[in-house]
Amino acid sequence: MTAQRRDWCEFGRGIALIWLISSLCTPIWAGTNERVVTDRYTGLAIGGFDPVAYFTESNALAGLPDYELTEDGAVWRFRNEGNRAEFAKHPEVYGPQFGGYDPVDMARGVTIAGNPRFWLVAGQRLYLFGREDTRAAFAAAPDKFLPVARKQWPILQETLAR
Structure with a gap:
């Protein structure tokens, strides 16, 4: 040579x-140019985790390929048929708020993809966080972050892919 x-x-x-x-x-799962956090290669929403299991099992559990549903261009996985049916009836309840983006970072004006392992159910809604420290900050004072994040979400959605 x-x-x-x-x-x-x-x-x-x-x-x-x-x-x-x-x-x-x-x-890899953090497609930060999407309106719902999806894996850019597989199209799986929130890393393939079952969004209903956060409510029913109080745990972050991976969904199964046998129980999939396509909603808003994202593929959602579930642990069982019952969870899939519940999500199909009420995606606005079971889907992560703000498309799975971190609400604390959203309140700062940036879209950071939430990690399905850093989660919190507050006010009967699911929130995903990019880091443990933002989850802790949100858990301590959700009323501090939610109004600002809700105000920022429509603005930030315009910067994300349709």
Whole structure:
């Protein structure tokens, strides 16, 4: 192998390493240009977690491929047929508020995709958070963040893909 080719291969490996590190730092499921947080490769909403299970099981549980429903261009997964039926009847109740974006960050005027593992049910609604610290801040004072987030949501929706 010539010196020039060896240098080019080392450069290529460096670029591949930078790409790998950056992709590991960015959650794959966080499609932050969507109105509902979806996996950009599979179309799964909220990482394939069952949105009804947050209410019925008080836990973040992965949905199953056998129980899927497409709503607003996103594929939602559920643990069982009953959860899928409940969501189909009331997606506005069981779906995460603000499309699954972090309400604390939304109150700051930015859309940060929520992580389905950082969640909270408040006022009979599901909220997802990008970080544990924003979930803790919201849990301590939801009335501080919700009015501002609700005001920001229509504005921020315009910046997201349709």
